[in-house]
Amino acid sequence: xxxxxxxxxxxxxxxxxxxxxxxxxxxxxxxxxxxxxxxxxxxxxxxxxxxxxxxxxxxxxxxxxxxxxxxxxxxxxxxxxxxxxxxxxxxxxxxxxxxxxxxxxxxxxxxxxxxxxxxxxxxxxxxxxxxxxxxxxxxxxxxxxxxxxxxxxxxxxxxxxxxxxxxxxxxxxxxxxxxxxxxxxxxxxxxxxxxxxxxxxxxxxxxxxxxxxxxxxxxxxxxxxxxxxxxxxxxxxxxxxxxxxxxxxxxxxxxxxxxxxxxxxxxxxxxxxxxxxxxxxxxxxxxxxxxxxxxxxxxxxxxxxxxxxxxxxxxxxxxxxxxxxxxxxxxxxxxxxxxxxxxxxxxxxxxxxxxxxxxxxxxxxxxxxxxxxxxxxxx
Numbered sequence: 001x002x003x004x005x006x007x008x009x010x011x012x013x014x015x016x017x018x019x020x021x022x023x024x025x026x027x028x029x030x031x032x033x034x035x036x037x038x039x040x041x042x043x044x045x046x047x048x049x050x051x052x053x054x055x056x057x058x059x060x061x062x063x064x065x066x067x068x069x070x071x072x073x074x075x076x077x078x079x080x081x082x083x084x085x086x087x088x089x090x091x092x093x094x095x096x097x098x099x100x101x102x103x104x105x106x107x108x109x110x111x112x113x114x115x116x117x118x119x120x121x122x123x124x125x126x127x128x129x130x131x132x133x134x135x136x137x138x139x140x141x142x143x144x145x146x147x148x149x150x151x152x153x154x155x156x157x158x159x160x161x162x163x164x165x166x167x168x169x170x171x172x173x174x175x176x177x178x179x180x181x182x183x184x185x186x187x188x189x190x191x192x193x194x195x196x197x198x199x200x201x202x203x204x205x206x207x208x209x210x211x212x213x214x215x216x217x218x219x220x221x222x223x224x225x226x227x228x229x230x231x232x233x234x235x236x237x238x239x240x241x242x243x244x245x246x247x248x249x250x251x252x253x254x255x256x257x258x259x260x261x262x263x264x265x266x267x268x269x270x271x272x273x274x275x276x277x278x279x280x281x282x283x284x285x286x287x288x289x290x291x292x293x294x295x296x297x298x299x300x301x302x303x304x305x306x307x308x309x310x311x312x313x314x315x316x317x318x319x320x321x322x323x324x325x326x327x328x329x330x331x332x333x334x335x336x337x338x339x340x341x342x343x344x345x346x347x348x349x350x351x352x353x354x355x356x357x358x359x360x361x362x363x364x365x366x367x368x369x370x371x372x373x374x375x376x377x378x379x
Contacts (some may be wrong), residue, residue: 012346013119019331020340026371028359029340031166031311033231035364040275041230044268052267056259059251061089061239062266068273069239077206085244088251089261093196093225093238098124099257100221100240101158103249104190105130109157112148116141116347118166118194130157134349141168141305141314143176149183158190161210164197167347167358168314169307171205177213190246191216196225196238199278201309202286211241218243221250226269228311229281231362237265285361288368289313292361295372299379311362314344318355320379325353333357337378339371 013030020027060066066087073080090096097120101111107129113121115136122132135151138144159180163172180191193210201207211222222241227233242250292313293303300319307313317329324332326343334340344356361368 013342016330016334016340016342019334023335023338025334025338025340026367026374027340028361028363028368028371029334029342031360031362032233033311033362034367035231037230037232038272038276041232041268041272044271045264047271048264048267052264054263057089057261057263057266059088059255059260061087061261062263062270065089065239065266065270065273068270072273072276072278073209078208078212080209080212082211082241083244086241086247088240088242088247088254089266090238090240090254091258091261092227092236093194093223094120094124095258096221096223096238096240097121097160097192097194098128099250099253100192100223100242101125101128101130102253103246105157108155110153110155111157112151112159113349114143114148114159114161115349115351116167116344117160118162119347121160122349131155132349136348136351137168141165141170143179145179145183152183152187152189156187156189158192159184160192160194162194162196163210164195164200164207164307164309166197166310167312167342167344169305169310169312171201171308172208172210174208174212177208177210177216181213181216185215189219191220192223193220194223196223196228197310198224199229199282200285200311201282202289202307205308207309209241219246221246229278230269230272230276231281235262235265235269237261237269285311288361288363288365291365292359292368292372295369295376298376299372301375301379311360313359313361314356315341315359316355317357326355326357327353330357337375339375 016029070082105128110131110133111125113132113134115134125132135148198207210220211217225238227235302316326345330341330343341357341359344354345351
């Protein structure tokens with residue numbers, strides 16, 4: 001049980017998945033859905049191959065798709081009224097984050113990263129000449145607003161927020177955005193709000209976009225993902241919402257990086273949005289979350305807070321082992337117990353250990369059931 005398996009920190013996420021594959025483990029490590037997309041979406045893509053122009057789409061995106069986004073947001077529980085001029089189609093959410101940073105950062109500017117956080121944030125900041133400043137959430141993954149405010153300096157140019165959050169499953173509510181505005185209202189600080197799991201909010205929790213805040217929207221780049229929405233991550237089509245003046249600056253850089261986004265996929269998504277019911281996908285994923293957490297009760301692993309949204313569940317493993325680091329435990333669980341996960345410390349800049357591991361429940365039901373039943377018998 002004490003055997004350690006080495007890995008390269010710089011490709012940690014990939015290597016954990018490869019470790020799972022090599023040892024034929026149930027792979028619950030990454031948020032890569034392994035189940036089929038809606039068959040109608042595939043049919044629209046086939047139609048696009050025959051009917052859609054294969055030339056570049058416009059810089060801003062397919063007009064029908066932009067109309068569909070406006071309609072989608074107008075039907076939400078927390079309705080968002082958008083103008084066409086506030087929307088831009090982009091190749092992926094990582095591109096949107098990178099290019100938003102490029103459009104606002106000067107060399108030496110600071111960007112606050114709330115940890116635990118997704119691994120692309122800091123590299124996107126540093127490549128664009130910025131300096132990441134890390135704020136760690138409290139032990140219960142809540143925000144201490146005084147501590148967050150203390151991270152702000154004269155060099156702070158932006159704050160990155162992810163809601164629903166990967167990996168914690170926390171969802172920012174209206175009062176959270178209000179708190180954030182209060183601590184930056186007198187500063188020239190931008191907000192990059194990654195809301196790519198927006199339709200995946202569970203139970204009585206509903207997505208509340210940062211763009212609903214009347215003042216924050218003036219300084220916000222708000223990022224969404226069709227890949228996550230349709231559990232079709234390989235399609236690589238996302239969109240950005242921002243004030244017109246911010247989008248103009250964003251496009252000044254976009255035109256030299258990607259110019260536009262996959263035209264046939266935009267056509268297919270635009271048509272699918274006319275019949276798409278977000279509630280169907282939300283319920284599908286909530287059922288998977290519930291199945292995971294129900295079966296986890298029959299193992300020594302503990303869920304302390306059920307995920308409010310997203311694809312992931314944080315789990316405490318200390319009743320199984322009190323001495324291993326979370327990295328050691330994750331590798332041991334993957335290799336020896338045949339179920340793959342990620343250590344929570346992988347989502348921090350310098351954290352060496354935690355009591356938690358992260359599982360993805362964005363998997364086929366059979367995979368979730370077999371993996372958890374296997375752990376109930378073998379832990």
